[in-house]
Amino acid sequence: MSGWVAVAGLGPEAEDLVTPEVRAALAEATDVVGYIPYVARVAPRAGLRLHASDNRVELDRALHALEMAREGRRVVIVSSGDPGVFAMASALFERLETATDFAGTEIRILPGITAMLAAAARAGAPLGHDFCAINLSDNLKPFDLVEHRLRHAARGDFAMAFYNPRSKSRPHQFARVLEVLREECEPERLIIFARAVSTPDEALRVVTLAEAAPEMADMRTVVLVGNSQTRRVGPWVYTPRGTSVAGAAG
Secondary structure, eight states: OOOEEEEEEOBSSOGGGSOHHHHHHHHHOSEEEEEHHHHTTSOOOTTOEEEEEOTTOHHHHHHHHHHHHHTTOEEEEEESBOTTSSSHHHHHHHHHHHOGGGTTOEEEEEOOOOHHHHHHHHHEETTSSSEEEEEOOOSSSOHHHHHHHHHHHHHTTOEEEEESOOOTTOHHHHHHHHHHHHHHSOTTOEEEEEESTTSTTOEEEEEETTTOOGGGOOTTEEEEEOOTTOEEETTEEEOOSSSOOTTOOO
16 A cells, blocks of 8 residues: 655634545545644544644654655644645655655645635735735744844835734734834734634734734734735725726726
8 A cells, every 4th residue: 555645734723614635635544643733623533543742843743644654554744724834844845855765755735724814814805915924933933033024024015914923932022023013114004913713713803003912912813914005995904906906907
């Protein structure tokens, strides 16, 4: 039996946001590997082994998946959102780069709906023009680099999506993020705090930069920052597709 590894995105949390392609891979799998809360989203069944592990062991998790695939097992590594956005796809290839004896392993990356895109859809179209995504955690990079990228994204007038904005261990950092934004952007800049999108706990809050406070975000929140032209229309927030909406073509 030929084994394989699929890295799958489970979407933000709602079951109806899991793609058919990911469902099919999970139905074929003999093993599911991932961070504890993500593995918990996979329904147990006969013949399926669930291998849940703690955070910050991504490279070990990737190696375990490759080893099982070499034994002929069909392994799905699960991530939330999309596996290529601050998730396990990159960790798998990072591990593969140093474990060259697994180079012939069949690998598939199965996209999913990111929290960023789910939040944007709830709000309207705040990412309708050029945008960037920044992980505010300093677990894998120094916070000086986070601040550098944030400042230049603001100067480039990108709309921005922030992942991992504020944890109990680093509550001060998001306060600094807001300080940098206030140094670079106008007070009327729109900010969306989207918490637990697609779950019963979902909450969406739209404020101006002047009104934003660190306590509005936690680790279940995606923060979307508009560009200088992002605006409201009725209950929605959107960013025009270009530098002017006049004469825009569909």
